[in-house]
Amino acid sequence: MAASSLHRRFLHASSVLLLLLLLLSLSPQPSIAQQPSFRPKSLILSVTKDPATRQYTTTLLHRTPPVPLTLLLHLGGDSLWVNCDQPYLSSTYRPARCRSALCSLAASTACGDCFSTPRPTPGCNNNTCGIFPYNPITSTSTSGELATDVISLNSTDGSNPGRSVSVPRFLFACAPSFLTRGLTPPSAGVAGLGRTRIALPSQFAAAFSFPRKFAVCLGSSNGVVFFGNGPYNFLPNVQYTSQSLTYTRLLINPVSTAGSSTAGEPSSEYFIPVTGINVGGKPVPNLNSTLLSIDAATGRGGTKISTVDPYTVLESSIYAAVANAFVAAAGNVTRASAVAPFGFCFRTKGLTVTRLGYGVPTVELVMENGRVGLSLFGANTMVQVSDDVACLGFVDGGSSPRTAIVVGGYQLENNLVEFDLAGSRVGFSGLLFGRQTTCANFNFTTSTTAA
Ligand SMILES: *[C@@H]1O[C@H](CO)[C@@H](O)[C@H](O)[C@H]1NC(C)=O
Ligand SMILES: *[C@@H]1O[C@H](CO)[C@@H](O)[C@H](O)[C@H]1NC(C)=O
Ligand SMILES: *[C@@H]1O[C@H](CO)[C@@H](O)[C@H](O)[C@H]1NC(C)=O
Numbered sequence: 001m002a003a004s005s006l007h008r009r010f011l012h013a014s015s016v017l018l019l020l021l022l023l024l025s026l027s028p029q030p031s032i033a034q035q036p037s038f039r040p041k042s043l044i045l046s047v048t049k050d051p052a053t054r055q056y057t058t059t060l061l062h063r064t065p066p067v068p069l070t071l072l073l074h075l076g077g078d079s080l081w082v083n084c085d086q087p088y089l090s091s092t093y094r095p096a097r098c099r100s101a102l103c104s105l106a107a108s109t110a111c112g113d114c115f116s117t118p119r120p121t122p123g124c125n126n127n128t129c130g131i132f133p134y135n136p137i138t139s140t141s142t143s144g145e146l147a148t149d150v151i152s153l154n155s156t157d158g159s160n161p162g163r164s165v166s167v168p169r170f171l172f173a174c175a176p177s178f179l180t181r182g183l184t185p186p187s188a189g190v191a192g193l194g195r196t197r198i199a200l201p202s203q204f205a206a207a208f209s210f211p212r213k214f215a216v217c218l219g220s221s222n223g224v225v226f227f228g229n230g231p232y233n234f235l236p237n238v239q240y241t242s243q244s245l246t247y248t249r250l251l252i253n254p255v256s257t258a259g260s261s262t263a264g265e266p267s268s269e270y271f272i273p274v275t276g277i278n279v280g281g282k283p284v285p286n287l288n289s290t291l292l293s294i295d296a297a298t299g300r301g302g303t304k305i306s307t308v309d310p311y312t313v314l315e316s317s318i319y320a321a322v323a324n325a326f327v328a329a330a331g332n333v334t335r336a337s338a339v340a341p342f343g344f345c346f347r348t349k350g351l352t353v354t355r356l357g358y359g360v361p362t363v364e365l366v367m368e369n370g371r372v373g374l375s376l377f378g379a380n381t382m383v384q385v386s387d388d389v390a391c392l393g394f395v396d397g398g399s400s401p402r403t404a405i406v407v408g409g410y411q412l413e414n415n416l417v418e419f420d421l422a423g424s425r426v427g428f429s430g431l432l433f434g435r436q437t438t439c440a441n442f443n444f445t446t447s448t449t450a451a
């Protein structure tokens with residue numbers, strides 16, 4: 001009797017083991033560790049725009065077991081940070097120990113103990129280094145524990161999502177829940193795509209040995225971010241490669257915004273050398289050139305690209321000059337009352353409609369080489385505010401904003417913008433409508449052959 005029950009227990013244990021092995025071999029969790037031969041050449045994240053708050057968010061899998069995280073997409077952000085106050089359950093969470101290589105990678109010199117909980121918990125461990133996660137919506141930062149955990153996302157062949165891949169020890173900051181104030185629910189943090197070593201582009205490039213390069217394609221509701229090499233393909237069969245983009249040098253602002261985690265170091269944001277603006281093919285006269293260049297001592301002035309400003313913000317004198325040139329070049333248009341945050345609105349009745357949006361004067365950003373870097377047609381300059389009124393989608397930033405021109409999300413929509421960190425350049429596709437496609441036209445249907 002005893003022998004038989006022992007035997008049965010053994011049988012039972014072995015069948016559980018067998019079942020486990022079977023489940024493991026069937027479970028669709030390809031990771032780098034399990035498939036050393038598989039090296040993706042690029043990765044993708046989907047992007048969604050919240051219609052009310054105009055925040056662009058993305059989703060990736062985090063932790064073990066994996067949890068889908070919605071994160072604000074922050075082009076200039078220096079790291080990934082997530083709210084660790086919500087129950088954070090993960091068997092793969094590891095705090096970054098003081099003075100470890102991870103702390104140097106994050107340029108963190110802050111080192112400390114945590115007394116806010118009696119026992120170690122994600123976000124609160126002793127002898128760990130910290131960084132300063134930053135919320136760009138509320139311009140707030142606080143200290144947070146630097147840590148690693150696994151993240152997963154889809155690889156791509158440029159056309160479809162391919163196999164899911166994981167980065168087992170992805171560096172990020174643990175933030176207290178108050179830092180998520182201002183983020184559109186269910187956002188649990190911020191995905192920074194800035195130029196630091198710990199922002200997403202550099203960590204992915206290091207994990208998969210592909211170039212430090214990424215491309216953002218924001219849509220009015222859906223879009224995509226590619227990491228690594230192109231090509232970038234959109235339905236129906238429209239391909240963008242480095243050859244089809246117009247490149248401009250990326251500038252480094254030597255002085256970070258106060259309060260960001262890169263304080264005291266060069267900014268992690270992307271600046272471009274705009275030297276002038278054309279409206280309707282003609283240069284806007286008398287733009288203040290002091291404002292257009294970055295002041296090396298203070299970091300003020302210049303032009304940056306932003307995914308957290310919903311519309312382009314211009315310093316007052318630039319705003320007035322551009323708006324007046326626009327009205328003059330538009331000719332016979334009927335002004336309507338201003339609708340905040342815009343100052344220049346028009347009756348749409350008199351406007352023509354083209355493939356590239358309302359037929360209004362083109363606004364062009366001219367770069368240091370005298371060439372046009374970014375051309376904005378009606379689809380990127382005119383914002384429909386009611387059935388019969390559309391406004392010039394630029395916002396007056398006041399007389400002393402830190403940055404003279406902040407190119408915002410609406411002006412980037414349906415343009416593919418590639419940031420080549422190694423080559424220190426940014427490439428613009430021009431409006432995708434010109435080739436009869438949109439940023440929402442990346443084919444997110446999984447293909448079994450795409451890698
Ligand atoms: C950190 O260490 C101190 C004692 O040195 C202890 O009181 C505290 O509870 C520890 N904190 C954590 C999170 O382990
Ligand atoms: C990969 O892509 C598929 C199809 O779009 C999606 O359902 C899945 O959530 C993605 N996986 C990850 C890890 O993002
Ligand atoms: C240009 O901008 C700078 C910096 O704001 C300002 O000091 C200067 O007076 C401006 N120049 C003109 C001609 O308005």
Ligand SMILES: *[C@@H]1O[C@H](CO)[C@@H](O)[C@H](O)[C@H]1NC(C)=O
Nearest residue numbers: 331332333334347349350351
């Ligand atoms: C301007 O537009 C109005 C109404 O659309 C029209 O009546 C008028 O003739 C136009 N004027 C010119 C100079 O085109």
Ligand SMILES: *[C@@H]1O[C@H](CO)[C@@H](O)[C@H](O)[C@H]1NC(C)=O
Nearest residue numbers: 160235443444445446447448
């Ligand atoms: C999207 O990709 C899937 C998988 O490769 C393919 O079956 C489908 O035909 C594609 N959709 C279109 C509209 O081409």
